[in-house]
Amino acid sequence: MNRIAECCCGQLLIEVTGEPEIHGICHCNNCKKRTGSAFGISSYFNNDQVLCKSGETNCYSLHNSEQNHDQQRYFCKTCGTTLFWSVSTSPQLTGVAGGCFVKTSLGEPQYSASHTNICLWLSLPEGMDKNS
Numbered sequence: 864m865n866r867i868a869e870c871c872c873g874q875l876l877i878e879v880t881g882e883p884e885i886h887g888i889c890h891c892n893n894c895k896k897r898t899g900s901a902f903g904i905s906s907y908f909n910n911d912q913v914l915c916k917s918g919e920t921n922c923y924s925l926h927n928s929e930q931n932h933d934q935q936r937y938f939c940k941t942c943g944t945t946l947f948w949s950v951s952t953s954p955q956l957t958g959v960a961g962g963c964f965v966k967t968s969l970g971e972p973q974y975s976a977s978h979t980n981i982c983l984w985l986s987l988p989e990g991m992d993k994n995s
Contacts, residue, residue, distance in 0.1 A: 865878060865880045866878070866880075866964050866967045866969070867964070867966065868959050868961075868963035869946070870918070870938075870941075870942050870946050870963065871942040871943075872939060872941050872944075874919065874940075874941045874942070875919070875920060875940075875941075875944065875946050876915070876946075877915070877917075877946060877959055878915040878916075879908045879912050879913055880912050880914055881908070881912050884907050884909055884956060885905070885906070885907040885973070886906045886907075886961065886972050886973050887904075887905060887972045887973050887975065887976055888902045888903065888904050888972045888974075888975050888987075889903050889976040890902045890980040890982070891903075891927075891976070891980055892929065892980065893925075893927045893929060894977070897936070897945055898945075898960075898962075902975075902985070903961075904960065904972060905959075906960075906961040906969055907953065908956065908957050908959065909957075910956065912957075913957050916937075916947070918940075919939070919940040919941070921938055921940050922935055922936065922937050923936055930950075930952075932950050933950070933951040934948050944960070946960055946963055947960070971988065972991070974992035974993070974994060975987055978993040
């Protein structure tokens with residue numbers, strides 16, 4: 864199955880095939896800031912699953928001290944949506960903002976990462992794997 868994730872204005876998209884290697888939510892401060900929300904939904908696909916990237920992007924790089932890795936984040940030049948990224952510790956994977964798959968959802972995330980930073984008012988499904 865092919866899926867398309869797109870930015871808010873529709874100018875930038877990424878098309879992937881198959882299921883993600885990793886599909887979870889993360890409560891680290893980095894993901895909260897990236898999304899402006901209580902957590903980030905991150906879906907990681909093998910680079911050979913990425914069929915197409917289309918549209919104009921800007922990119923910024925940062926060091927995530929909580930995870931001790933470097934990231935390159937690509938975002939729409941028009942609306943600013945961060946759509947995909949790469950992480951230095953997993954160069955074979957492309958991260959995609961899971962919430963941007965609006966026409967064909969990825970379904971329920973497999974795990975909750977950086978769970979120690981979860982917002983106290985948030986509850987998760989029973990049985991979901993919870994990493995520190």
